Amino acid sequence: MNLKELAQKLGLSPTTVSRALNGYPEVNETTRERVLAAAKRHNYRPNTRAIRLATGRAMAIGHVIPVAAKHEMVNPVFADFIAGAGETYARFGHDMVLSVVPDDDDARIYRDLHARGTVDGFIVHAPHLNDPRIALLTEIGLPFVVHGRATGATLPYSWLDVNNRRSFQRATEFLLDLGHRRIALVNGLEFMDFAVRRRTGYLDALAARGVTADPGLMHAGEMTELGGHRAACAMLDAADPPTAFLVSSIISGFGVRRAIEERGLRPGRDVSIIIHDDDLSYMKNGDDVPIYTATRSSVREAGRLAAEMLMAIIANPASAPLQRLLEADLIIGQTTGPAPHGTPRNRN
Amino acid sequence: MNLKELAQKLGLSPTTVSRALNGYPEVNETTRERVLAAAKRHNYRPNTRAIRLATGRAMAIGHVIPVAAKHEMVNPVFADFIAGAGETYARFGHDMVLSVVPDDDDARIYRDLHARGTVDGFIVHAPHLNDPRIALLTEIGLPFVVHGRATGATLPYSWLDVNNRRSFQRATEFLLDLGHRRIALVNGLEFMDFAVRRRTGYLDALAARGVTADPGLMHAGEMTELGGHRAACAMLDAADPPTAFLVSSIISGFGVRRAIEERGLRPGRDVSIIIHDDDLSYMKNGDDVPIYTATRSSVREAGRLAAEMLMAIIANPASAPLQRLLEADLIIGQTTGPAPHGTPRNRN
């Protein structure tokens, strides 16, 4: 059932039917109702392909998912971010088009998606320091919103980010307040923007209390269980091990915990852990009471909001870039406690 | 730059240019080269919207991602499956359209996506027992491939699945061979098809050795860290606790491990664990030597293959349903060992 057929059945022109369905004012209310009723009765759905060609709008948003070419790793927060963004798109009648691309070859895809008219805008995932995509997309000219920020970008752009610096600063202060002085940072890869900001927050907090940072207690790497485990093992087995860990993800947090427990130590008593918790739906940090003490910020909510920002920009492309900074909560769980005195290794 | 402009620049008709670009035989090879060169030089990309309208094909595949309405949970394997499928689509020039939908409202989305002509086919995720989507999609008439199977479906349909029954049977046999008799099953929700098949495999293996299954050692629930932890705690604290766990996911496996370690027991020595490992990129089960003994099957590869099957069906819609059963590997890690004799709780 297409527009022409529907119009024929109603004895109206396609023009009028189209206008009736799209809420234009120049159509009699009684005929509009007649049209609406007939459309529903015949289960009429306008053909997206035709709408897109006629209007020149794709009614779709592109998400170019970078897959680390080296390890083929997909960012684990991606599924929940998508779920959030999807909710917004559904409300606005947009589709979500996903391209999964090795992260060294994404420029081609952005260009292509634009030139072929497949999408009206982009969400940019996982920005790096000096991320070249900002300049690229500005040149391309389609609206885009970055999930995160790209330190070093000179052009203005729209973004939604968590205050990573502040949240890791607060977490570090919290550990310092508990008496910890040997605080380890198990971070993500530090060409990622968020990871740099977290380290800055951590260092700022240490400096403010006059605690000198120990390079041996700072690790940057992939946020996997294995990565967390390996980093924690090395630190725990070294001389003067940390009494607390600040970990950039719940997944590497599991690795850190495993390392701690393998050594007969107990999280929260012998060694404290604070993780950053993206509130992933399949990786909840406890229900009523959190497992880990954590800085928490829902990545799903971020997806919802970033998509809303993009919808706003598309509706009003001339407006100035939108920017939004979310604060993470610091939630207390069962993995932090006062720094042990004496040699923690003997308290087991 | 569109087709008409390009044709004008070349002094040719749009017809000829279109045919030259699309490889039709009735065009002179020298003009074809001229066209190809001009297209490249002017960076011509045909407008997808126009192609779609003209050809009547969407050149896109729909993935309707069910989000558990109750807990808003997104299946954690989804990201890697998508990454695999995306590779295939890229090769075939198709887009991937994602809809994230509460799992009680997906019928409407499938119908809509079809009626509006947004996609040419579907991948069906996470099939249940007697999944109504099989009948729905058969009625709709678009090609589809199910990732998994739906026990109870009467209509023929295309699917790609892992031999879940067999792999859990083998894993159970392996534990029995190690002397374990109290083997716990920490399964996924058992309205999910894969979960039922895994339980069947487990029960078959026990029965074949004359071991009676203990309902107290069988748990079905969401495959989260918390879920695994809670299930394992209950079993370990009960009288006559299990000496081995068979766990449906690496994530719940982390919870099981946590429960074990909290009790001062050591995985692989005091209690054995076998997980099912989907080989998720952000959740690797070790690199050189696996952490967990596991039944392993790459969900990313499954995504690649399922998408290939769908491409084949779309190319040849009249063909009989395609079906493919993958075998999982049983890989030995560090979490299995001979059943302890005596009371394992005292061996700590």
Next chain:
DNA sequence: AATCAAGTTCAAACCGCTTTGGACGGCTCA
């Protein structure tokens, strides 16, 4: 020299919508 086929190119229709630019009738107002 006329016929035919193959090779090459093009004009125009079409896909299913939106949107522009009237058309038409009835009403108000001068």
Next chain:
DNA sequence: TGAGCCGTCCAAAGCGGTTTGAACTTGATT
């Protein structure tokens, strides 16, 4: 009474490709 306006509707022209059917060259065949 005629001009102007408003409310309502429609024909037709896009949108940017693909595809049908025909035309025009050439060269070979008869």
